[in-house]
Amino acid sequence: MNNKVLVTGGTGYIGSHTVVELLEKDFEVYIIDNLSNSRIEVLDGIYAITGKQSEFEKFDLCDQDRLRTFFKNNKDIGSIIHFAAYKAVGESVEKPLKYYRNNLLSLMNLLDGMEEFHIPNLVFSSSCTVYGQAENLPVTEKTPIKPAESPYGNTKQISEEIIQDTVYSSKFIKSVSLRYFNPIGAHPSALIGELPMGVPDNLVPYITQTGIGIRDFLRVFGNDYNTPDGSAIRDYLHVVDLAKAHVMAIERLFEKKSTPSYEVFNLGTGKGVSVFEMIKSFERVSGRKLNLKVLDRRPGDIEKIWADTRHANNELGWKTESSLDEAVKTAWDWEKHYRKSNL
Helix, strand or coil, X not given: CCCEEEEECCCCHHHHHHHHHHHHCCCEEEEECCCCCCCCCHHHHHHHHHCCCCEEECCCCCCHXXXXXXXXXXXXXXXXXXXXXXCCHHHHHHCHHHHHHHHHHHHHHHHHHHHHHXXXXXXXXXXXXXXXXXXXXXXXXXXXXXXCCCHHHHHHHHHHHHHHHHHHHCCCCEEEEEEECEEECCCCCCCCCCCCCCCCCCHHHHHHHHHHCCCCCEEEECCCCCCCCCCCEECEEEHHHHHHHHHHHHHHHHHCCCCCCEEEEEECCCCCEEHHHHHHHHHHHHCCCCCEEEECCCCCCCXXXXXXXXXXXXXXXXXXXXXXXXXXXXXXXXXXXXXXXCC
């Protein structure tokens, strides 16, 4: 098995945790990131955890000439894990062209490079947003793909179609799309975690920033959904559990000798958690009470979704290990450690 893996967006939240898991499994890791939504210091955290270095280059994947030069200089890469994409649902509604241009062009440039330089394996960072608001829950991999609720979700749908068409036309490219539900938490060392640039778009970092006093109050977008407590429901999984699934997907691609050459897996816990339940979890593990302000529903948000994880459990051999409170505690530990280290 070729153990050299390119991780695009490898200094980002999920990317950095995946790099740690790859290094700890003795993969040799190359990272490309333009640092538009991450910080270079993340590399120090990765090294502190693993004691291993990754090759890092800073540039934008939309620059096809620069990417081609990278592949020419690193012809022995066997796999790519593609994280590098814009991912804020709300921003995608406001700036759709930014999302279509970045998320689709970067992917097509990568696939061109895979064809030219004969890189056989691609693990794609997809999302449960491809399902839209599913009529039946939990969501399986065979749940019909409905019109996306946001341009971000649409870029994931289109990206999967592009990958599938490319795989079917190629003589050697194989791919796995991992449809994440909602990653939360941080590495248990508290040396890397979710670090949004500016105001957080995701719930848990907004909660922890409110808990530590950076935000005056927590915004709750809607309490009139058709759910038990009126708040939106998601399937939250620990980011370390999610990162491990990428290693398993790489290993699966190398092991596969026959069709199908394109597969999808849902990655979640199989349990829905509401916004208010998440708040209670944080208050339990932190001992702090949060100030809340209920606002109108946010454009692009769906009401409720959670995963049927049996396919990933049985075929990929993956399942989540951390409880909700355990995941939230790591997010809180990371928030405290980061603020203490960066006063």
